[in-house]
Amino acid sequence: MNELRLFASALLVLLLAGCVEKGTKKVILNSEADISGLTVAVQAGSIYDFELSKRSDIKVARFNSTPDVVAAITSGHADVMKDDEISMSPGDLRSHHLRIAMRDKESFDIAFAFRKDDAETVRLFNTFLDEIRADGTYDEIHHRWYDTDEPDTVTLPHIEQVSEGQPLRIVTHSLMAPLCFRKGDLWTGFEMEILKRFAVYVQRPLDISLLDPASGPAALQSGIADIWSGSIFITEERAKMVLFTNPYNQCHPAYFVLDGEATSDLGFWDRLKDSFHKNLIEENRWRFLVDGLWETIIIAILSLLLGTLLAGIVCWMRMSHYKWLSRIAATYIDIMRGVPLLVIMMLMFYVVLAGTGLSATTVAVVSFALVFAAYVSEIFRTAINSIGRGQTEAGVALGFTPLQTFFYIILPQAARAALPVYKGEAVSLFKNTSIVGYIAIQDLTKASDLIRSRTFDAFFPLIIISIIYFVLAWLLGKLLDKTITKPKQ
Amino acid sequence: MISIRHLSKTYTTPDGKSLQVLKDVNCDIQKGEVISIIGPSGTGKSTFLRALNLLDPPTGGEILVDGENILRKDYPINRLRQRMGMVFQSFNLFDHLTILQNVTLAPMKLLGMSRQDAETEAIQQLRKVGMAEKADVYPSSLSGGQKQRVAIARSLAMHPEVILFDEPTSALDPTMVGEVLSVIRQLAKDGMTMLIVTHEMKFARDVSTRIFFMMEGIIYEDGTPEQIFDHPVHSATKAFVNRIQKQVYEVDSDDFDFLQMHTGINQFCIKYNIAGKAETAWSLIKEILFEHLSSVRPITVRLTHTELSGVTALDFMVEGLNESPLTQTIRESLSQQVTDIIEEQTTRGFRVKLLL
Numbered sequence: 025m026n027e028l029r030l031f032a033s034a035l036l037v038l039l040l041a042g043c044v045e046k047g048t049k050k051v052i053l054n055s056e057a058d059i060s061g062l063t064v065a066v067q068a069g070s071i072y073d074f075e076l077s078k079r080s081d082i083k084v085a086r087f088n089s090t091p092d093v094v095a096a097i098t099s100g101h102a103d104v105m106k107d108d109e110i111s112m113s114p115g116d117l118r119s120h121h122l123r124i125a126m127r128d129k130e131s132f133d134i135a136f137a138f139r140k141d142d143a144e145t146v147r148l149f150n151t152f153l154d155e156i157r158a159d160g161t162y163d164e165i166h167h168r169w170y171d172t173d174e175p176d177t178v179t180l181p182h183i184e185q186v187s188e189g190q191p192l193r194i195v196t197h198s199l200m201a202p203l204c205f206r207k208g209d210l211w212t213g214f215e216m217e218i219l220k221r222f223a224v225y226v227q228r229p230l231d232i233s234l235l236d237p238a239s240g241p242a243a244l245q246s247g248i249a250d251i252w253s254g255s256i257f258i259t260e261e262r263a264k265m266v267l268f269t270n271p272y273n274q275c276h277p278a279y280f281v282l283d284g285e286a287t288s289d290l291g292f293w294d295r296l297k298d299s300f301h302k303n304l305i306e307e308n309r310w311r312f313l314v315d316g317l318w319e320t321i322i323i324a325i326l327s328l329l330l331g332t333l334l335a336g337i338v339c340w341m342r343m344s345h346y347k348w349l350s351r352i353a354a355t356y357i358d359i360m361r362g363v364p365l366l367v368i369m370m371l372m373f374y375v376v377l378a379g380t381g382l383s384a385t386t387v388a389v390v391s392f393a394l395v396f397a398a399y400v401s402e403i404f405r406t407a408i409n410s411i412g413r414g415q416t417e418a419g420v421a422l423g424f425t426p427l428q429t430f431f432y433i434i435l436p437q438a439a440r441a442a443l444p445v446y447k448g449e450a451v452s453l454f455k456n457t458s459i460v461g462y463i464a465i466q467d468l469t470k471a472s473d474l475i476r477s478r479t480f481d482a483f484f485p486l487i488i489i490s491i492i493y494f495v496l497a498w499l500l501g502k503l504l505d506k507t508i509t510k511p512k513q
Numbered sequence: 514m515i516s517i518r519h520l521s522k523t524y525t526t527p528d529g530k531s532l533q534v535l536k537d538v539n540c541d542i543q544k545g546e547v548i549s550i551i552g553p554s555g556t557g558k559s560t561f562l563r564a565l566n567l568l569d570p571p572t573g574g575e576i577l578v579d580g581e582n583i584l585r586k587d588y589p590i591n592r593l594r595q596r597m598g599m600v601f602q603s604f605n606l607f608d609h610l611t612i613l614q615n616v617t618l619a620p621m622k623l624l625g626m627s628r629q630d631a632e633t634e635a636i637q638q639l640r641k642v643g644m645a646e647k648a649d650v651y652p653s654s655l656s657g658g659q660k661q662r663v664a665i666a667r668s669l670a671m672h673p674e675v676i677l678f679d680e681p682t683s684a685l686d687p688t689m690v691g692e693v694l695s696v697i698r699q700l701a702k703d704g705m706t707m708l709i710v711t712h713e714m715k716f717a718r719d720v721s722t723r724i725f726f727m728m729e730g731i732i733y734e735d736g737t738p739e740q741i742f743d744h745p746v747h748s749a750t751k752a753f754v755n756r757i758q759k760q761v762y763e764v765d766s767d768d769f770d771f772l773q774m775h776t777g778i779n780q781f782c783i784k785y786n787i788a789g790k791a792e793t794a795w796s797l798i799k800e801i802l803f804e805h806l807s808s809v810r811p812i813t814v815r816l817t818h819t820e821l822s823g824v825t826a827l828d829f830m831v832e833g834l835n836e837s838p839l840t841q842t843i844r845e846s847l848s849q850q851v852t853d854i855i856e857e858q859t860t861r862g863f864r865v866k867l868l869l
Contacts, residue, residue, distance in 0.1 A: 412603075412605075414601060414603050414604075414605035415605060415607065415608075417568055417601065417605060418599075418601065418605035418606075418607070418664075419607075420568065420594065421566060421568060421594055421597075421598075421599035421601075422594065422595070422598075422599075422618075422619040422623070422667070422668075422671060423591050423592070423593075423594040423595030423596075423619065423623050423671065424591070424619070424622070424623065425591050428622065432618060432622060433607055433618075436609045437607075437608060437609045440609065
């Protein structure tokens with residue numbers, strides 16, 4: 025229990041630190057030249073990213089979503105941000121003390137991107153777009169989401185989705201009203217309304233997942249997704265890899281700066297209470313955490329089981345008398361230990377298992393199990409080798425077969441020898457599941473992103489999930505201790 | 514029961530050389546025989562024993578058990594091993610199991626005994642070796658002698674027809690050798706067929722019905738204990754059984770570690786079953802080194818024992834001396850405590866030898 029007490033104290037210090045106000049500097053922009061020397065926050069892989077990266081006199085800070093970009097500027101990590109003017113509602117601007125400092129002269133067309141080989145669906149979409157433009161539905165949608173100060177309070181009209189048929193798989197990175205955002209379980213916003221109506225139009229169910237913006241083209245190319253959405257600019261380069269629909273909207277790039285300082289006259293406890301309410305209670309946001317936690321636990325447990333089983337097999341191969349079998353296992357272990365886990369998982373998702381139709385969760389489980397097996401097989405091997413040759417001899421001399429000797433005599437002792445290191449590896453696997461967000465799985469970490477995207481509070485959701493991770497890791501350790509008890513001396 | 518014909522075993526050393534440990538071993542073993550295998554180290558005694566249950570499969574020859582060649586490819590060796598117990602030098606108890614579980618594991622898993630039957634049986638065997646009291650503890654809390662007795666009980670629980678003992682007392686502290694040997698003695702009395710690789714000459718002589726003297730990869734001489742120890746045919750056998758055990762100390766100054774010497778003398782005496790002579794030896798050493806020859810340094814002190822004849826001697830050697838350092842009074846005082854005093858001039862100096 026001591027570790028728990030220590031953790032609680034550390035947490036309190038963090039909480040106090042997090043509630044200290046940060047100073048901001050005043051930025052005045054009149055022309056493009058004025059951003060020289062500043063740090064500009066943009067969405068990674070966006071057109072602003074490409075455009076601003078060409079300039080050597082500024083520092084570009086890249087983030088995965090608009091909320092992160094906003095958080096960067098409000099937390100002082102950037103001086104100015106560039107994004108689509110229409111991606112932020114006037115209400116959002118006010119609540120984050122932002123103002124538009126300067127607008128670009130040009131505007132850009134934005135469209136949905138489809139798989140290169142999916143011309144038929146693109147044609148259907150274009151027809152659909154023409155039809156809703158003609159009958160006034162498009163204007164109605166646009167009016168609903170854009171002619172309001174507080175688009176996150178807008179109710180999405182009920183659009184009855186079909187449940188049968190081949191799903192239309194959408195990946196998006198956007199989590200910003202009015203374009204596309206989550207309200208509780210519901211995907212909503214301007215783009216989502218169009219897509220939901222389109223799904224009904226083609227009589228296919230929708231399957232929406234969150235993916236970082238840079239992975240969009242890869243998701244299409246590897247056949248993991250059918251549609252990439254989230255205010256996608258039509259660029260020539262992208263057009264080589266994906267098929268664009270006709271533009272359904274226009275975007276107006278603008279620079280945003282802080283306008284005055286965020287002030288709060290609430291005391292510490294009231295602010296904490298406020299954070300708690302905003303991040304967990306409102307719109308039932310705790311549901312994100314529960315769903316994410318479930319996903320995290322499922323992935324951790326399944327990959328732990330599968331990985332341990334695999335580790336046994338790899339260990340058996342590694343210790344085999346057949347040189348070639350042992351060499352295969354050794355090579356496997358070297359590769360899995362030499363390549364970062366995240367890279368292996370992405371390779372599995374976008375390349376190796378891309379065409380198999382396996383769910384992202386399955387891909388994550390397989391990837392984690394493969395890497396876990398490589399580490400743990402070596403732990404097993406060391407543990408088995410640490411059991412003296414005499415134990416095997418005694419077992420065999422009693423009349424046990426080599427296999428019986430292994431299971432009755434060597435394994436129980438080796439398991440005990442391996443436990444401390446195995447435990448560490450298992451806990452580390454559990455914590456590493458926090459990277460599954462990269463392949464569009466909404467785990468616990470991603471749940472905190474979802475909450476942050478709505479509340480723009482970086483601090484509270486991250487603290488909450490670190491507490492959850494810590495407690496679970498601690499419980500996992502205890503559980504493993506219980507499973508394999510030590511002999512009484 | 515067991516017939517061994519032209520058994521040979523060649524190892525390949527890691528540097529690619531081949532080493533023939535067993536050359537041509539031939540013998541027949543009958544039920545009820547207690548055979549001790551003696552001989553210099555590195556002559557294949559243990560290899561021979563481990564070849565019998567194919568723990569170290571031989572590379573040539575044949576082993577016939579009840580007329581069947583167990584080196585045949587499809588021979589059910591596990592079945593044979595169930596009938597052929599083995600006790601190791603390093604005990605090899607299963608560290609993760611209690612003493613009771615160590616003994617019940619094989620009968621339950623291999624003979625299909627119920628837990629209750631196996632435990633009743635195990636307690637019986639543990640009683641035989643005096644370890645029933647420790648049934649519920651783990652091996653790590655036992656002494657070496659206790660572990661070895663449990664290992665014997667574990668072997669007995671399978672009701673083997675023969676038990677192979679591979680230097681059962683070599684890893685033991687001298688004080689614990691006795692308890693293990695007495696258990697084996699009892700087994701011999703009960704008529705258990707046994708093959709024992711041992712360095713304990715007196716024990717081998719007392720307990721065995723037959724002795725194999727092994728040397729250079731063959732059974733050099735095979736006979737009853739009387740034959741081998743008292744009337745050996747080969748001179749090599751004679752030299753081996755009559756070899757002298759010794760312990761040597763160079764006392765060069767009064768800073769010498771006498772405590773260690775005391776312990777060493779005691780252990781030596783326990784090891785060769787002459788514990789009764791330990792006190793005499795030590796008091797003689799003290800008397801001579803600190804009273805009679807207190808001014809003479811260095812002195813080489815040597816304790817020797819011939820196992821077979823039972824002759825124990827304590828000698829003091831002073832280098833470069835050409836007359837006895839003893840005076841008549843000393844001689845008289847010493848002769849009360851020893852059976853004989855031999856004073857002799859050697860090439861290195863003068864030696865006083867006391868027979869205990």
